[in-house]
Every structure is written in C-alpha cells, then in structure tokens.
Amino acid sequence: MSSSQSPRSVFGARLRLARMAAGLPQDKLGVKAGLDEGTASARISRYESGIHEPNIAFAHRLAGELGIPAAYFYAVDDELAKLILWFGQLSTKQRKSxxxxxxQLKAPS
Structure with missing residues (x-):
C-alpha cells in the first residue's frame, strides 16, 4: 500500500487481506461480528471497497473475529502493518522482551 492511499481505502484493503487470510467469506465475517445475515455480505463489501468505514467499536469487533489487532486496519505502512500483526500474536512475556x-535499538534523542 502506498502512502498516497486514503485511510478509508487502507482500512478496506487491510480488512480484505485479513478476512481472506482467515478464510472467511464476507457474509460469514459480518454475521460473526454481529451484522444481520441479510445485509452482512453487502456491508463488509462496502467496507472493503472503501465506500463506507465502520465506527471504531465495530472495527474492534471485526478485528476480534479475525484474531488481529484493530490497529492493523489503520496502518498505512506495510512494514508497520506486519509488525502490528506479529505483535498481536506474541505472548505478554514476548511483547515485553x-x-x-x-x-535499545531506537536512535538517541
């Protein structure tokens, strides 16, 4: 993803990637996240295409169903997005380490 993309299109692209990685069709993800069965597929499609963006509470529900941190949806930089996904998979002890x-790596101020 390039830095010229709008946050809405970044959200949609990352949602699609996460949903596909989880092996879930749009309708199933929507229903699992609490959407009505009759509109779930269309709503998720609108989120993925950037037509609409869910509020932060629903973004967290989607992330929970996909087993990823919600911050992943908003990371414009691809490398940062990977780090967010990996960080979300670590144990508390691993995160601390x-x-x-x-x-220790950060540049001196």
Whole structure:
C-alpha cells in the first residue's frame, strides 16, 4: 500500500487481506461480528471497497473475529502493518522482551 492511499481505502484493503487470510467469506465475517445475515455480505463489501468505514467499536469487533489487532486496519505502512500483526500474536512475556529490545535499538534523542 502506498502512502498516497486514503485511510478509508487502507482500512478496506487491510480488512480484505485479513478476512481472506482467515478464510472467511464476507457474509460469514459480518454475521460473526454481529451484522444481520441479510445485509452482512453487502456491508463488509462496502467496507472493503472503501465506500463506507465502520465506527471504531465495530472495527474492534471485526478485528476480534479475525484474531488481529484493530490497529492493523489503520496502518498505512506495510512494514508497520506486519509488525502490528506479529505483535498481536506474541505472548505478554514476548511483547515485553520485544519492547525492551526495540527500546535499545531506537536512535538517541
């Protein structure tokens, strides 16, 4: 994804990638996240195409159903998005270790 994309299109593209990685069709993801069965597929399609963007609470529900951090949907930079996904898969102990390591890597102020 390029930095010239709007946040809405980034959200939609990342939602589609996460949904496909989870092996879920649009309708099933929508229903699992609490949408009405009759409109679930169309709503998820509108989110993925960038026509609409869900509110933050629903974005968190989608992320929960997909097993990913909601921040992934909003990361414009692809490398940051990967880090967010990986960070979300770590245990609390691993997260702490990674944060300590990253703190040592950061450039001096």
């Amino acid at each position: 990674l944060l300590e390591f990253a703190g």
